[in-house]
Amino acid sequence: MNDLRSTFPLLLLGIGLFAYLLVVCADKVRGHIRATYGDVAELKVRWTLFGPWAPGSNNMKFKVSFTDGEGRHREMHAVTSFFGAVYLNE
DSSP: OHHHHHHHHHHHHHHHHHHHHHHHHHHHHHHHHHHHHOSOEEEEEEEESOSOOOSSSSOEEEEEEEEOTTSOEEEEEEEEOSSSOOEEEO
C-alpha cells in the first residue's frame, strides 16, 4: 500500500504533462492549418491513437476537419511532436 502512495503523485504528474503536451501540439496543428489554408471555418482538431504511420516514437496524431475558404470540407490526419514540424496526410 505504501508503494501505491508514493507512485500516485508521479502518475498525476505524468497525466498532467501529457495533457499539457496534447494542448501545445494541438495548438501547433491549428496554427499550421491556418497558415497553410488561410481562412478556415469549423476547424476541429481531435487527438487519436490511430492514424498514419510516422517515423520516430514521440509523435502525436490528430484527426483534423475544417471547411476551407472555397467552401470545401476537408478531413486529414496531422502528425506532430513537441519539438518537430507538422506533417499533414490528406
